[in-house]
Structure formats: C-alpha cells, structure tokens
Amino acid sequence: MFSAEQMMVWSQGYYWPFLRFSALFLASPIFSASSFPVRGRVLLAVLVTALVMPSLPEMPVVSPLSATGLLFAGQQVVIGLAMGFILQMVFGAVVIAGQSLAMTMGLGFAMAVDPQNGVQVPVLSQLYVIFATLIFLSIDGHLILIQFLADSFILLPVSLTGWSNDFGINVVLLGSQMFLGALLLVLPALTAILLINVAFGVITRAAPQLNIFAVGFPVTILAGFVFITLSMPSVFERLVNMFDTGLSQALIVLK
DSSP states (O other): OOOHHHHHHHHHHHHHHHHHHHHHHHHSTTTTOTTSOHHHHHHHHHHHHHHHGGGSOOOOOOOTTSHHHHHHHHHHHHHHHHHHHHHHHHHHHHHHHHHHHHHHHTOTTOEEEOTTTSSEEEHHHHHHHHHHHHHHHHTTHHHHHHHHHHHHHHHSOSSSSOOOTTHHHHHHHTHHHHHHHHHHHHHHHHHHHHHHHHHHHHHHHHOTTSOHHHHHHHHHHHHHHHHHHHTHHHHHHHHHHHHHHHHHHHHHHHO
16 A cells, blocks of 8 residues: 555656646647647646656655645746747748748638648648648657657756746747748748749830739749749758757757
8 A cells, every 4th residue: 555645756746747748738739739639638648747757857745736836837837838839939930931922922812721720821831831740740859849848857857946037038039030930941932933023023114015913923823833842852951950940949948
C-alpha cells in the first residue's frame, strides 16, 4: 500500500508536466487544429506526460489549491502556450505569404476554410499551409517540439525563481520574424509578378486602346502559378529553415 505522502509526491510529479504539455497542445500547430478533438488532446497530454515523467527532474511538492500552487500552475500554462505560440507564428507567416501572393495574382477572392485555424483564407494560403504541415511532419517537428518542452523542465524548472524579466517581450518581438519570413517565402514569385505588372503598365501607355484587364488578368494568374512551381525548391528550403529557427527560438526565449 502507498502512503498518502507517497501518493502526493507522485501526483505532484505528474500534475505540473501535464499542465505544461496540455498548454502546448492547446497552442502549437497541428495539435491545436480545429479538426483535432479536445478529448484527443487531453488523452495525448496524459500519454506524453506518463512517458516523459521518469526522465524529468524532481518536482516540488506543493498543494495545487494553495497560492503557491496556483502560481506554479500559471507558470506551466504560460510556458506551454509560449512555446506553442512561437511555432504557430511560423504557420502564420505561411498564411500571410499565401495571402500576399494571392492578392498580387488577383486570386484574393478565391477563399477556402483553413483546417488549422478554422477561418477562411485564400486558396494559395491553404496550399502553402498544407505544404508546410507536410514538411513539419516529415522533419519530425512535432516530436522535436515535445522533446524541447521536456528539456524546458531543466532550463526553467517548476519554481517561482529563474524567470527572465524579458520573457514576455521576447515572445512578442518574435512576431516581427513572422512578417519577414512571409516576405522571404514568396519573394521570387512576388518579384516576377511585379515585373509583369510593370510591363503591362508600359504596354498600356504605349497602346491605350488595348483592353489590359482582359489580357493582363489571365496572364498574371498563369505566370503566378508558373513561378510558384519554379520557386517550390527554395520554398521547401526556406520552410525547413523557418521551422528550425522557430524551434531554436522557443528554447532561447526560455533561457
């Protein structure tokens, strides 16, 4: 038979990691998708916590209903949400990249529901999101994210000390990287379409009688798809670098 004290120590060692993993699955890409049921996330958090708990450092024994226990619980939720939010910004950059390219090509009216966020986005954003999701899974990004969160118990253990004063502002400042990554992701195709639009502008000035809307609209869409196809290898490399940077930034923020 286990004593009450032993049961308390065991439950405390399981409770704090469970909160951190639950918060991660609530905010991280793929796991937070609207198509992923909430019960599945809870069961996944229970399973992952049970698997990594033996390798985690010893947890403090604090009553969850005490003031210190509530602060500890809030700390675990914030850390999990922060790591998930940092990776979510990478997928946000992919959506922004698709929106920018769709508006430039004239496909901003073609909308589809994004299963990741549950909102309507242009079809090009949907294409890039599916492409990014497949790349994220192919490089085992979901497993690396879980491993990094397990390592976070060493970098930032369950304690009221060790918090960086710049923790919150560092997470917010990473938002600027989202717009930079979106621009770099579609820069080749955007540049080509911009040059095509400039050429049509010159043609319009040289031949005003030409109906530029009847000619330019299909040409811009066709050229956009051609340059998207040609730029796919660079997009693949850029997405891998963005995921690598996002995962490393998650640990840097915790440090």
